[in-house]
Amino acid sequence: MADIAVVAGNGLLDRRAFLRASGILFTGYALSPARAEPLSEPPWSREPGTVVPPYGTPSKYEKAVVRTLSNPNGEPRNSHARTPHQQLQGMVTPSGLHFTISHAGNAEIDPAQHRLAIHGLVKRPLVFTLDSLARYPMVSRFSFVECGGNSAPLFSPEPIQASVQALHGLASCSEWTGVPLCVLLDEAGVDPKAKWVVAEGADSPHLSRSHPLGKAMDDAMVALYQNGERLMPGQGYPMRLLLPGWEGNMNVKWLRRLQLTDQPGMTYYESRTYAQILPGGKAYQFYFLQEVKSFITHPSPGLNLKGPGFYEISGIAYSGNGRIARVMVSADGGQTWAQAALQEPVLSKAFTRFRVPWQWNGGPAVLQSRAWDEGGNAQPTRAQIIAVRGQTSKPPPVLAFPSQHYNGPTSWAIDASGGVKHVYA
Amino acid sequence: MSTLKWKLFGIAIAFPVTVAAAGPNLGQPLSHADLAAWDINVLPDGSGLPKGSGTAAQGATIYAQKCAACHGEQGKGGISAALVGAPPMKDMSSPKTIANFWPYSTTLFDFIRRAMPFTQPRSLSDEEVYALTAYILAQNKLIGEKDEMNAQTLPKVKMPNRDGFIPRFPERM
Numbered sequence: 001m002a003d004i005a006v007v008a009g010n011g012l013l014d015r016r017a018f019l020r021a022s023g024i025l026f027t028g029y030a031l032s033p034a035r036a037e038p039l040s041e042p043p044w045s046r047e048p049g050t051v052v053p054p055y056g057t058p059s060k061y062e063k064a065v066v067r068t069l070s071n072p073n074g075e076p077r078n079s080h081a082r083t084p085h086q087q088l089q090g091m092v093t094p095s096g097l098h099f100t101i102s103h104a105g106n107a108e109i110d111p112a113q114h115r116l117a118i119h120g121l122v123k124r125p126l127v128f129t130l131d132s133l134a135r136y137p138m139v140s141r142f143s144f145v146e147c148g149g150n151s152a153p154l155f156s157p158e159p160i161q162a163s164v165q166a167l168h169g170l171a172s173c174s175e176w177t178g179v180p181l182c183v184l185l186d187e188a189g190v191d192p193k194a195k196w197v198v199a200e201g202a203d204s205p206h207l208s209r210s211h212p213l214g215k216a217m218d219d220a221m222v223a224l225y226q227n228g229e230r231l232m233p234g235q236g237y238p239m240r241l242l243l244p245g246w247e248g249n250m251n252v253k254w255l256r257r258l259q260l261t262d263q264p265g266m267t268y269y270e271s272r273t274y275a276q277i278l279p280g281g282k283a284y285q286f287y288f289l290q291e292v293k294s295f296i297t298h299p300s301p302g303l304n305l306k307g308p309g310f311y312e313i314s315g316i317a318y319s320g321n322g323r324i325a326r327v328m329v330s331a332d333g334g335q336t337w338a339q340a341a342l343q344e345p346v347l348s349k350a351f352t353r354f355r356v357p358w359q360w361n362g363g364p365a366v367l368q369s370r371a372w373d374e375g376g377n378a379q380p381t382r383a384q385i386i387a388v389r390g391q392t393s394k395p396p397p398v399l400a401f402p403s404q405h406y407n408g409p410t411s412w413a414i415d416a417s418g419g420v421k422h423v424y425a
Numbered sequence: 426m427s428t429l430k431w432k433l434f435g436i437a438i439a440f441p442v443t444v445a446a447a448g449p450n451l452g453q454p455l456s457h458a459d460l461a462a463w464d465i466n467v468l469p470d471g472s473g474l475p476k477g478s479g480t481a482a483q484g485a486t487i488y489a490q491k492c493a494a495c496h497g498e499q500g501k502g503g504i505s506a507a508l509v510g511a512p513p514m515k516d517m518s519s520p521k522t523i524a525n526f527w528p529y530s531t532t533l534f535d536f537i538r539r540a541m542p543f544t545q546p547r548s549l550s551d552e553e554v555y556a557l558t559a560y561i562l563a564q565n566k567l568i569g570e571k572d573e574m575n576a577q578t579l580p581k582v583k584m585p586n587r588d589g590f591i592p593r594f595p596e597r598m
């Protein structure tokens with residue numbers, strides 16, 4: 001038996017405590033759980049079960065584990081569906097729970113008629129069918145995708161009371177499989193004058209975004225599969241552009257055309273929507289990166305603690321700059337910190353699940369996480385972000401996007417009854 | 426393994442087969458004519474703009490028929506954003522309008538042609554897109570009422586906020 005060290009204030013325990021199968025002993029805490037009910041044979045163990053379906057879906061008892069919708073009736077505007085992080089574990093977002101933003105609904109594309117054109121500053125303009133792309137050597141990688149507007153409610157001057165799904169649900173992580181974009185561009189023959197790629201979708205807004213040729217030749221992918229199966233319609237079926245670690249909107253869904261150019265398109269979404277107004281009136285343009293971020297998913301608002309005792313604090317960290325190097329967790333609003341365990345595998349530009357064991361003594365606590373990536377980039381404090389970016393003059397509606405690219409920490413206050421509230425700390 | 430298979434195996438090692446192509450090379454040649462229906466990008470320098478032209482007067486009629494239901498009379502706003510007006514940028518959540526924010530006039534043509542009207546994108550002729558572009562620019566006093574918009578004149582329209590932007594990561598561009 002080994003004692004578990006308390007490594008930071010308010011009961012944070014050594015991250016290594018439960019990573020090995022050795023006996024453990026809580027010192028200083030009396031463990032006296034109430035006696036359990038006698039066991040009995042339940043109905044489902046007394047008769048055969050239901051017919052096995054061709055395509056599995058979650059248990060009927062999991063019906064509450066769904067995305068929240070900003071436009072459930074399909075009104076003529078954009079639609080957001082947010083990932084329920086507070087109900088998920090691990091690093092992979094189930095495909096049906098991956099966040100979706102569609103600017104005019106989900107296009108319903110017949111894959112046999114879909115085409116991908118590559119043209120502009122290339123030696124040989126080419127067009128590909130899905131069948132032909134499926135014959136190329138493929139690569140798989142885990143990558144998060146995050147909307148540039150994810151976490152935007154934290155630009156509010158006061159903490160907005162909402163779930164982690166409402167605050168951070170526009171980020172998800174999947175395994176993507178497809179054809180490296182550089183292979184297709186090499187086949188077309190890149191003209192030395194080309195500097196940018198303007199990508200376009202086959203959805204009704206014909207959504208278009210420009211990215212530098214350097215990213216296209218580095219790790220961009222024409223993704224055909226998500227978590228082993230063909231892309232979900234909301235992820236761009238039958239193909240999407242994947243720019244690992246870069247602003248979600250740039251990962252053009254329903255991809256149908258790539259024009260190589262000597263200048264960016266200055267499209268609507270890059271010159272207007274995803275340009276962020278700064279104090280003083282200028283605006284950022286071409287933000288590209290989703291920078292290092294983390295947030296605690298368990299506990300979080302709605303997941304109330306059921307009395308003092310042991311809890312695992314866990315959450316998600318990720319960086320568009322590479323792998324997560326370290327996550328620190330505080331239970332006292334940032335006065336003292338414990339290093340979190342990082343669940344393997346820790347992959348570049350993918351979600352990394354972090355965990356810290358915690359003995360809650362029933363008193364007030366403020367939980368917060370901060371992450372660092374392998375490039376040495378630290379998740380900034382809220383004060384650091386606001387100093388450069390400003391904040392709104394009054395609290396915006398929770399579904400509004402006053403600005404984008406907020407990657408500061410999120411703090412959850414625990415009250416004596418175990419309730420969890422969003423606070424700034 | 427039979428003797429025959431061993432012999433074939435030996436041959437394969439001794440004479441590795443090579444092919445001329447480095448990859449699958451399954452892309453089919455695409456002619457300019459075959460691309461035409463999709464070739465709709467308009468770049469800031471005006472490349473990609475089609476033939477044709479339009480004026481604000483022509484655009485006013487089309488606007489009333491096809492745009493006003495969502496964007497309001499004379500572009501003043503409705504269930505969709507206002508297209509006219511330049512409110513001051515007071516803070517990060519100030520409205521980004523064509524006249525107070527958009528850096529390039531070409532974006533207006535590009536976006537109308539690819540995405541509008543919301544329920545019937547790609548239904549407008551290039552002439553109609555030029556006319557609507559002229560109408561919206563004129564309503565915002567960014568061009569004169571009589572100015573004709575075409576492939577030569579549109580890229581020359583200087584938008585008020587052209588120089589209002591800072592690339593966030595210039596080293597990655």
